Each structure stands twice: as C-alpha cells, then as structure tokens.
Amino acid sequence: MFYAKNKAGKAEVSINFLIGNFTSLPFKTHEFDFAFDLGCFYHVPTEERTAYIKGVFRVLKPKATCFLVCFSYGNGVAWNHFRKAQIKKLFQDWFRIEQMDHVSSVEGDGIARCFYQVLMQRLSDDITRTGNGKMTNTSMFMLCTRLCIGEI
Numbered sequence: 001m002f003y004a005k006n007k008a009g010k011a012e013v014s015i016n017f018l019i020g021n022f023t024s025l026p027f028k029t030h031e032f033d034f035a036f037d038l039g040c041f042y043h044v045p046t047e048e049r050t051a052y053i054k055g056v057f058r059v060l061k062p063k064a065t066c067f068l069v070c071f072s073y074g075n076g077v078a079w080n081h082f083r084k085a086q087i088k089k090l091f092q093d094w095f096r097i098e099q100m101d102h103v104s105s106v107e108g109d110g111i112a113r114c115f116y117q118v119l120m121q122r123l124s125d126d127i128t129r130t131g132n133g134k135m136t137n138t139s140m141f142m143l144c145t146r147l148c149i150g151e152i
C-alpha cells in the first residue's frame with residue numbers, strides 16, 4: 001500500500017486505495033463501469049473462482065467492461081495456467097468475451113511469461129444462468145422481447 005500510494009503521489013494522480021479480499025468485494029452492486037484485473041484472478045483458489053467472478057459481475061454495471069490479464073498454459077502446466085477454453089467456460093455465464101489474445105511479456109525479473117488478455121462485456125442481470133453458458137428458454141424469450149421492442 002505504501003509503495004502504491006508513493007507511486008500515485010509521484011504521478012500526481014488521486015486514487016482511493018482499499019485493502020480487501022477480492023472474493024468478497026466491499027462495493028455496491030452496479031457501482032463500476034470498468035474492472036481491470038492485472039494478475040489477480042490466477043491467485044484465486046479453484047473452489048473460489050465462481051465467487052470471484054460473481055463478485056466482479058455484481059459490482060459492475062450491466063454492459064460494463066472487464067479486462068483480465070492472467071497466466072496462460074504457455075508457462076507450462078499448472079493449476080492456474082489457463083487455456084482459452086477454460087477461461088471461456090469459467091466466465092461465459094457472466095460475461096460476453098469480446099477478445100482474447102495470447103501474449104508474452106518480459107516482467108521485472110527479466111523473465112518472459114505468457115498471458116491471456118481478455119476483454120469482456122458484463123451480461124445483463126435478467127439472464128438466468130444454466131451453468132453452461134446457455135440461456136434458459138425464459139431468458140431467451142425475455143431477450144428476444146427486449147430486442148423486438150427496441151429496449152436493447
């Protein structure tokens with residue numbers, strides 16, 4: 001926190017820093033237009049991944065943007081080195097994936113590591129989730145109705 005505040009001070013930007021657990025975010029529902037996760041999601045234990053994703057979904061406004069950067073399989077096999085299909089499966093009930101790029105970058109320690117950069121749009125609240133990324137018939141009907149009446 002000290003390091004971050006110091007850096008923000010030098011850059012002359014005003015930032016409200018908070019300390020918390022990202023599997024139970026201390027923010028209001030629909031509070032943000034944008035979420036940026038640089039290297040945090042891959043620290044979430046497997047059994048807490050859904051809580052993390054639901055939390056980010058909750059604090060974002062409908063149609064808000066989320067940008068995620070996480071380790072990829074390019075760094076070798078590990079529980080938190082993701083493949084494209086895995087990221088899609090984890091997030092698809094909550095976000096529409098708009099772009100996913102496999103990139104590598106040299107980090108501070110001089111070692112090149114591989115990442116996925118994922119640009120997503122938060123889905124709306126009225127989609128009933130089935131657990132496999134597909135909408136239920138009711139959700140599909142509601143979505144079609146809203147499209148027909150020009151609401152979306």
Ligand SMILES: C[S@@+](CC[C@H](N)C(=O)[O-])C[C@H]1O[C@@H](n2cnc3c(N)ncnc32)[C@H](O)[C@@H]1O
Nearest residue numbers: 019020021022023024037038039040041043044
């Ligand atoms: C790879 S670092 C990235 C930090 C920062 N985004 C950056 O780019 O410098 C991952 C961070 O996630 C934090 N972290 C791990 N588990 C967490 C949790 N459950 N809640 C909040 N932060 C957590 C770690 O303390 C660490 O600072």
